[in-house]
Amino acid sequence: MSALPLRDRAALAELSAQRFLSRRQLEELLLAESTLAAGSRTTVVKRILRRLRERGLVQVSPRLFEGLDGIPGETAYSLTPVGRRVVGSGLAEQRGRGAVRGNFLLAHALMVAEIGLCFRRCARGKADESVLIWESDWQVAEGRSGWAALPDARLVYAIEGRQLHAFIEADRGTEGARFFAGKIARYLDLYHSGAWRGGLPVWPLVLTVTLTEPRARELWRSSEGVLGARAENAALARTFRFAALAELRGEAGPFGAIWRVSGTDSVRRLRDGVARNDGTTDPPCAG
DNA sequence: CGGTGAAAATGATCACCCAC
DNA sequence: GTGGGTGATCATTTTCACCG
Incomplete structure (x- = not known):
């Protein structure tokens, strides 16, 4: 061969x-x-x-x-x-x-790949931006068996001399709100267990990409229910962000897309996450 | 040994075909 | 229309035997 x-x-x-x-x-x-x-x-x-x-x-x-x-x-x-x-x-x-297993895994895998392409597209032709790491689920899982939650993909993106660390969740709208809330809860478990510190320099953003904008809003509200229940999760809540795939694929790209986050300022640009998740400072919700 | 040119492999493009 | 596929043809690159 x-x-x-x-x-x-x-x-x-x-x-x-x-x-x-x-x-x-x-x-x-x-x-x-x-x-x-x-x-x-x-x-x-x-x-x-x-x-x-x-x-x-x-x-x-x-x-x-x-x-x-x-x-x-x-x-x-x-x-x-x-x-x-x-x-x-x-x-x-x-x-x-x-x-x-049927068309589901297939469609889901294509969507995850598409999200990755959005970031690569964004970095293309820019001297100071690049996708440093793009791991799909099975690669993330390697050597991280103790994790309560596993993302669909993991991204490290170089931008403005810093590194944006992110977990990627692709949502095709086939899961109920309760199932998704369970997923958020598992991410909370992962965070509080500290198991992630062995494999990551900082706690990453958790970027959930949906097929439609209403769905993004729905999942954001659903995550609010889980994250808002305990005050100590307030800072962590800011790391959960939601956007529709069409926005990522659009002119503005992933960094121009609207990512909904909790709190009073419910809409943010992904770029806002760069300063916090640069791999040199403590994670936004450490301590 | 390096240089040369023909042959072979690979790359690129166009013009089609079929299925839905 | 869109997407998936193939054959024919021309262009470019690589390979390699041969030569001085």
Whole structure:
């Protein structure tokens, strides 16, 4: 398998990390910096996927007809068991989670990948900004077995000479408010247990991305119910933020999107979180 | 040894096809 | 219309045997 072209191997690595990717997403991940014409990029990626399928390394998942907000339905691609062995992916070690359980995991994985792309898009072409770390759920879970809560992804973003640390939660609107409140409670447990200090320099922002704006508001209110119950959580509450995917994908990008936070100033820019979460000061709610 | 040029591999583009 | 796919063709890059 060492004969695989460079781009094919890069594609395998991305698929290994993200679990599911659409062709469009893979194209952006692999060729965003290239000078290829738009039409050529799609053909290049189609051929990469074709070669990988012919070698039995990649499989096609059924097309999603509902798609993401503003994004038409797309076919998703993922590694076969053989493909995972070739990459030596930690994903291969996972039990149960590697398999596709209906369309839900697939759609969810595509959404998480899309959120990651929003940040990469934002950093592109800016000399002083970059995505330093983007770990998907299984990578976050590695070596952090004691955590009460595991995010869908973890982000470290370099900006203005500082580092923004964030947990990413992707919400497709399929969970009830009570289920989500439980998730917030688990993040509280994680925070108060102190288990996160072993693996993180600061307590990160918890960024929940929804498909629609009303849903973002709904989840924010739901989290308020959990966080507002105890006074000592007031500072921690500021680290929970909510925005709709369309805003992240829009002109303003993730840093211009409206992120709802608790407190009197209920709407903030993500940039406001940078100063606090720079990895050099105490977390906003330490002590 | 380095330089050269033909052959081979890979990359890029266009023009189509089909399914929904 | 959009998305997914293939074949033909031309361009570019890499490889490699051969030469002085």
